[in-house]
Amino acid sequence: METPATLYVVATPLGNLGDMVPRAVEVLQSVQLIAAEDTRHSLPLMRHFGINTKMMACHDHNEAHAIERFLAVLREGGSVALISDAGTPLISDPGFRLVDAALEQGFKVSPIPGASAVIAALSAAGLPSDRFTFEGFLPAKAQARRTTLEGLAREPRTMVFYEAPHRLLESLTDLAEILGPERRVVLARELTKLFETVVRKPAAELRDWVAADANQQRGECVLVVTGYQAAADELPxxxxxxxxxxxxxxxxxxxxxxxxxxxxxxxxxxxxxxxxxxx
Missing domain, CATH: 1.10.10 (Arc Repressor Mutant, subunit A)
Structure with a gap:
């Protein structure tokens, strides 16, 4: 059962509804209001699990205005659940301002763990995962993207990126050119869904493989990139x-x-x- 005056940060499935955790269903059924990134997108999920709780949009364009409505529920002793379109909220999704405001006003914030595209991709990549850095989406513009990659060229930790499908080929091209054609890269695409792809290749080979198959340029994409490994004779x-x-x-x-x-x-x-x- 939910605890009064609590903001729950609730993870939802990436695609496969079987990944919904029972506690998430229980919390979503019992809170007074659900803050959803897109209520239309989340409606099928709610219907599937018999969740009739009222939803209200909470996204980048209305978050500042909507926060007061959610805080009002908490002040009245009710509880609110924050969800994104898929996966764990706040990971390249809106919601930070709501969580920050709830904490600033002394309300409890409780995570309900579940699916996360970052962790799912990393777990299947077969790359070092003891230390890693999540870089979110690469910049959309070519020069900014290349500048970002140049700044990460000597990053020793495994790197995780999100990428839009229509920019995937361009990003792989830049990865191969700036980080080197032999740098190992994993494409984790449409995770948990029907056409899931997890493939690992040197950057140049992966770029060519994606270029040859238009189907790989669709859906939600995560890129996991091996960190920089200095040569034995290279100076720190x-x-x-x-x-x-x-x-x-x-x-x-x-x-x-x-x-x-x-x-x-x-x-x-x-x-x-x-x-x-x-x-």
Missing amino acids: AEAIQVLRVLKQELPLKQASSLAAKITGLKKNQLYQYALDFLS
Whole structure:
């Protein structure tokens, strides 16, 4: 049963209704109001599970205005459930302002865990998952997208992105060019649905595979990308920064010698790197 004056953040299925957890159904049936990203989209889910609770839209365009209505329910001792169109709310979905406002006013916020496209894709990717970074949607414009990827080129953690189907091929092309054609990438598409795809290939091969099959350019897409792995003889980023700063103030030999003392690396290795890349 729901607890009075509580905002529940409720995960819903990505596509397969069998993934709806029983506690989520119970909470949605018992709260006074459901804050839904799109009430029309959520209506079939409600009907399927016999949930008759009133819904009210809560999306990017009305969130500031709608928050007061949800807070009013909480102030009266009732409870509210927040849902998105699919998966766990707030993960590249609206709802942050509502949760923030509820906490600021002292109301309890309780998560009802369930499906998440990020975690589902990561769990099936076969890539390191002890540390990862979720980057949301890549920018829609080509230059901004490329700039973002350039900034992530040396990110050592596994990276997870959402991508719109009509931009999938462009993003894979940029991934292959900027991160390298051999960087391993997993496409997790239409997770839990009838035409689910989970395929892992080097970036260039995956781009060509998607380009050859228009069906793979449809539906909800998650990209999981292997983090950057430095070559054995490559300098750590911190050492490069130390060397760069010292080189601006000192002669190269002196800068290399001092950088070696600071970083513990060999002076000759630092000196040669500066000659090759910092001249």
